[in-house]
Amino acid sequence: MLPKYYEFQNAAKILSGRNALENIPFELKNLGASRPLLLTDRVLQDMGLSEEVIRSLAAGGIEPGGVFADIPADSSLEVVREIAGLYRDRACDSLVALGGGSVLDTAKGVNILVSSGHEDLRELMGVEILRRRLRPLIAIPTTAGTGSEATLVAVIADPEHNIKLEFISYHLLPDVAVLDPRLTLSLPPRVTAATGMDALAHAVEAYTSIQKNPVSDAYAWSAISLIRDYLPRAVADGRNEEARLAMANAALLAGAAFSNAMVGVVHAIGHACGGVSRVPHGVAMAVLLPHGMEYNRDKVGEAYGELLLPLAGAEVYARTPGQARADKAIACVRELGLKFQRETGLPLTLREAGVVEQDLERIAQTALNDGAIIANPKEVDFEDIMGILRRAF
Amino acid sequence: MQSLSWGGVVVKSRRQFRGWHWRACRAALWFLGRAFAAAASLDPRVAGEVTGWAEGLTVLLEVEPYGPYLALGKRDGSLHLLRRRPDPADLAIYFKNPAGAWRVLSGQIGIAPAYAEHRFCLAGDIAMGMSLVRCLNLVEAYLFPPVLSNRILKRPPQLRRSRLRIYTAAIFGF
Numbered sequence: 001m002l003p004k005y006y007e008f009q010n011a012a013k014i015l016s017g018r019n020a021l022e023n024i025p026f027e028l029k030n031l032g033a034s035r036p037l038l039l040t041d042r043v044l045q046d047m048g049l050s051e052e053v054i055r056s057l058a059a060g061g062i063e064p065g066g067v068f069a070d071i072p073a074d075s076s077l078e079v080v081r082e083i084a085g086l087y088r089d090r091a092c093d094s095l096v097a098l099g100g101g102s103v104l105d106t107a108k109g110v111n112i113l114v115s116s117g118h119e120d121l122r123e124l125m126g127v128e129i130l131r132r133r134l135r136p137l138i139a140i141p142t143t144a145g146t147g148s149e150a151t152l153v154a155v156i157a158d159p160e161h162n163i164k165l166e167f168i169s170y171h172l173l174p175d176v177a178v179l180d181p182r183l184t185l186s187l188p189p190r191v192t193a194a195t196g197m198d199a200l201a202h203a204v205e206a207y208t209s210i211q212k213n214p215v216s217d218a219y220a221w222s223a224i225s226l227i228r229d230y231l232p233r234a235v236a237d238g239r240n241e242e243a244r245l246a247m248a249n250a251a252l253l254a255g256a257a258f259s260n261a262m263v264g265v266v267h268a269i270g271h272a273c274g275g276v277s278r279v280p281h282g283v284a285m286a287v288l289l290p291h292g293m294e295y296n297r298d299k300v301g302e303a304y305g306e307l308l309l310p311l312a313g314a315e316v317y318a319r320t321p322g323q324a325r326a327d328k329a330i331a332c333v334r335e336l337g338l339k340f341q342r343e344t345g346l347p348l349t350l351r352e353a354g355v356v357e358q359d360l361e362r363i364a365q366t367a368l369n370d371g372a373i374i375a376n377p378k379e380v381d382f383e384d385i386m387g388i389l390r391r392a393f
Numbered sequence: 394m395q396s397l398s399w400g401g402v403v404v405k406s407r408r409q410f411r412g413w414h415w416r417a418c419r420a421a422l423w424f425l426g427r428a429f430a431a432a433a434s435l436d437p438r439v440a441g442e443v444t445g446w447a448e449g450l451t452v453l454l455e456v457e458p459y460g461p462y463l464a465l466g467k468r469d470g471s472l473h474l475l476r477r478r479p480d481p482a483d484l485a486i487y488f489k490n491p492a493g494a495w496r497v498l499s500g501q502i503g504i505a506p507a508y509a510e511h512r513f514c515l516a517g518d519i520a521m522g523m524s525l526v527r528c529l530n531l532v533e534a535y536l537f538p539p540v541l542s543n544r545i546l547k548r549p550p551q552l553r554r555s556r557l558r559i560y561t562a563a564i565f566g567f
Contacts, residue, residue: 126516126517209509211509370520374505
């Protein structure tokens with residue numbers, strides 16, 4: 001059924017495949033940029049990946065205005081301010097972000113500051129508040145999960161006030177997303193599994209949210225099909241370039257899907273688990289996705305039944321009776337999690353993930369105030385969240 | 394009258410933008426504000442949400458591009474209507490246009506579907522925004538008859554007071 005009204009934007013030009021990095025200089029010139037600031041983290045710098053990007057830029061006649069490699073695991077307001085200062089001091093005209101969700105979110109935060117002229121990022125918190133284009137931003141993801149290279153969201157921590165600042169705007173979408181298989185080859189199996197489950201959660205929740213639309217559905221469907229085929233291969237053999245590239249595409253597709261259709265209760269609780277109990281996001285998604293699906297099942301069971309096709313393939317779909325497809329889809333998600341638990345030790349309960357029982361109420365209260373809740377197809381209150389948490393514990 | 398240039402075309406005044414949607418929104422916001430303040434004192438769930446707000450917090454609901462607006466503020470622990478438009482407000486919802494605003498204010502769609510349809514922007518802390526959304530859902534449950542509230546709310550809440558009581562408090566102030 002077509003929604004009465006929807007909006008969709010995926011502004012990022014996608015460069016996917018062999019030697020994608022080497023095309024970055026061409027894209028920068030297309031965007032009118034010639035002096036990017038390269039953002040990354042220490043781990044990637046030590047692995048030599050940032051050097052590879054710098055070599056690719058040099059081969060195309062581009063010299064970075066600077067490199068900032070001290071981005072922490074959680075993007076923070078202080079780091080964003082520091083980088084914005086460096087950007088201005090070095091007279092940069094664009095940003096190239098190499099890393100996972102934290103690096104990409106930091107880059108988006110920096111882009112807000114340097115493009116708006118504001119000094120305090122907190123003044124621009126909110127949804128669709130930014131009213132002008134930002135500086136060119138090229139995103140080079142090194143995980144296959146968050147989809148930040150294709151999303152309009154940035155979350156920056158404000159440790160001083162102990163809150164997370166959330167920014168949602170179409171202007172935050174990177175101009176170019178670079179998917180090069182070289183960048184995820186060294187991801188350990190457990191991280192590959194967890195980030196892959198994150199991408200799956202994005203796609204499933206986008207397909208069933210109240211903001212879903214035909215275009216986001218197409219993206220989500222493609223993402224789930226790729227995850228079905230390639231995530232197990234990428235976990236089993238990290239050096240499989242085809243699997244790595246397919247998962248990078250799946251993560252981008254799922255990111256674009258949820259960027260235009262939002263997520264729901266699984267992500268609301270997952271964010272809270274991360275904030276309260278420091279559970280890694282991908283692990284939280286692996287634990288919570290089947291429980292969230294069970295919670296929503298009476299509302300969007302038909303959609304789950306449709307998803308059995310990309311989740312399990314045509315044969316399983318065809319031989320499963322119609323009324324059983326929703327449950328079978330949820331079972332497929334569970335089986336995938338169990339497979340990765342056997343192969344990589346991926347936690348499948350909140351307790352295994354390090355959550356203590358005393359934290360459950362605080363997690364529930366935090367989840368209630370997460371913006372993702374609004375797009376969940378079913379109403380969720382404190383008791384509902386506690387029920388999900390107890391079942392997932 | 395203030396002359397404005399919009400897209401190269403000079404328009405005579407802001408009054409040209411005040412069609413029937415604008416006037417209907419103004420009336421609806423007037424009543425919504427009073428109902429919100431009433432619910433904040435009569436429904437413990439709304440009161441509980443407001444208790445969690447910082448003292449002095451200001452909330453603005455405004456219809457772009459030229460109003461109308463509803464401004465609320467927390468003073469001395471309770472919620473009050475504000476005469477003056479806070480600038481800036483701590484939390485602001487800006488409906489993108491009067492037609493979109495009217496769909497929400499007249500009960501054609503709820504706040505969650507309005508968000509899904511990109512009918513408004515939100516400036517401020519999104520976590521605070523979720524508290525406001527919960528309050529608005531409760532107020533809508535009081536203001537609209539079941540035939541509307543059952544359609545626009547994901548799960549209509551149980552009413553702790555009668556609709557008549559909220560309406561009386563909104564109209565007469567007690």
